[in-house]
Amino acid sequence: MVLGGALLVLMAAMAAFAPWLFTTDPIQLNPIERLRPPGAEQWFGTDMFGRDIYSRTVYGSRISLAVGLAAAVLSVAIGLLIGLLSGYVRLLDAILMRVMDGLMAIPGILLAIALISLSGASLGTVIIAITIPEIPRVVRLVRAIVLTIREEPYVEAAIAAGTRLPLILIRHVLPNTIAPLIVQATYVCGSAMLTEAILSFLGAGTPPEIPSWGNIMSEGRTYFQISPWIIFFPGVALALTVLGVNVLGDGLRDTLDPRIARKM
């Protein structure tokens, strides 16, 4: 968990302080310096337009982290709301859950590509396209928790004490969902970063002028045999970040689950 946290802090710092980390303008073209291997001048080498891979990778972390964070927060918030509603309002439950089942039946990437080709590529649409397929998983999790908690005698005692439904949800039900949701959010975050990279790699993601890890790798694809560093460095960054998020998520799950925590 410490390792995961440290990796993430490192990546976040990289994203926040990108301009001060000895970077140059990541989109500045420099045809003379193109396809240089890694060296003292360009630490990670340059691409076919002479852009500095190191700078592009550092700036690319901004996109990945933003997409991951935004997708996690959005899907958890929306999923929590729908989950609470569907767990407590029986009439809505049948309808909402069938919609969720429908969403889950469509492969996430396919849905994202469809949404982006409908609305055009921008950072916002990418985030929305990644968030929507993640929502049903959160909804199912929240609904399952709500269904068990609403049967607890302490919730029934609150009903008998005349507590109104919104207060019951906030006071007695909501706190039970927080720990599992934090864990779920880390998984969403990790998979969102991967999905963003995949979408960009396929050319359906963030617009090509924005340096994202997926974009960099996509552009480097054709030069892979002669200058593999274009793909290698952003790939490593992506792998490390997703690994960090997942390790953190596993750690949080173990600490937040009292049954496992007691054994440690």
Place this chain on the structure above:
Amino acid sequence: MSTPAPAGSVLEVRGLTVRLPASADRAHAVEDVSFSVGKGEILCVVGESGSGKSVTAHTIMGLLPPRQLVPTAGEVFLEGEDLLRKSRAELRRLRGWRMSMIFQEPMTALNPVLPIGKQIEEVLRIHTELDARARIARVIEAMEAVRLPEPQRLLYSYPHQISGGQRQRVMIAAALVLEPALLIADEPTTALDVTTQAQILRLIKQIQAEHDTAVLFITHDFGVVAEVADRVVVMEQGRVVEQGPTAQVLRRPTQPYTRMLVSSVPSLTPAHRDDKQGGAVVLATRKLEKVYGASGLLRRGRRVHAARDVNIEVRRGETLGLVGESGSGKSTVARCIVRLIDPTSGQIRIDDVDIATLGARAMRAHRRRIQIVFQDPYRSLNPRRTVGKSIVEGPMNFGLTAAAAWQRARDLMGLVDLDPRALDRFPHQFSGGQRQRICIARALAMEPDLLIADEAVSALDVSVQAQVLALLDDVRVRFNLAMLFITHDLRVAAQICDRIAVMRQGEVVEYGLAADIFASPGHEYTRELFEAAPGRDWNFGQFETEPAPA
């Protein structure tokens, strides 16, 4: 150096000490425990929760969780062999063959995805060389021995298809198929209804007598002890407090702790209660019905009449007991009255207002007047909120200021014998009995007219149970409450109820004064219940000796 076990005893436990993990509240789960069980003898180990009786049983079977609970001293001889010095393979050979165990929950002790016959046969497959045909013959024999109906058909049934009592019979059949020398029964009837319990106890006694099996019977229930035990071991906090023949321990206990435990067992003779017919009727149900299933367009299936034509009345200052076995509909009636579920038809009149059909908004005004205390003290309080917040929640819903609500909470904590300063603690910092007191305080904070106790003392140890019962009776008098007391325990009902309604399969089969019903039960089913009550011929707490001077 260990000396060999004396001849004649099947199980001999000497100076057994089992260490608890460092984080526990005491150093040893059991400490210096010694006893023996002879051939054909039933030894009851009795004690409250946390007394170490189950740990003792699991140590003998070699089923302790590794590394967490470690036997550090003592010997356990089974037919002269020290079990604590056996390898895992040797223990595995002995389990099922020379010693076997039955558990409290027959549903979870059986594998739900294997047919019953296979589960009994497994013991034979592991321990004997018999071929398939011979094994099946032995299984059927064993099933007949435990009086399971139609063993041929049950062989291929799954655990969920048979009743709880039958499941426990299957467990016993599997445990006894190889005729072990020792049978360990860990609260085997606690999860069963009283009539089923009586049958299982009788069965264990019969089979034990036929095969001369030594039985180590673990229980918390002195009624069961009186029913089955030859000798008794009383445990407290991991130590043996007293042991001896049953009649001696129950009638002439030498230790104050044993005296306290035995005299906490409620008597089956109803306590004298004043006539309360003069009080105003607070709750009256008329033809109350609750049907589960079969509503709505697409929900076809079995209709279950959980409550049928229930007509009961509770007067101010009076306790009505709703008595019945599991599935009799007593909790359904309670939940309908609190309107946690909606009744299918009928009336629920609170001071002449019918609340059965009120909508959520209209109902809310009446919520204050009906309060309920639940069975499970561990789930009745929100673990994330301080008990004070739990108590003031209700009154503040009805417009009491925070200051006034907290003052009321402090007063009530004093009333239920808890420290008012404990209000800002969390539920896990209290014991089960204390939590139940907090739940009572929470209910009283609403200043209700009707208090419903739904098996409110069933999960508590017998000594704690006595205290909580006394508290409930005390608050009934103090606030002149109408109380609806739901229980499966006739002893408890005899002590706290003015009148009793006996329920079976959703119907009230007998309804009248507690004194009358206990003196001469009118309905056949009531008589059956009384017959089944364990230890009904014993008047616990009527000792033949004076307490030893302190």
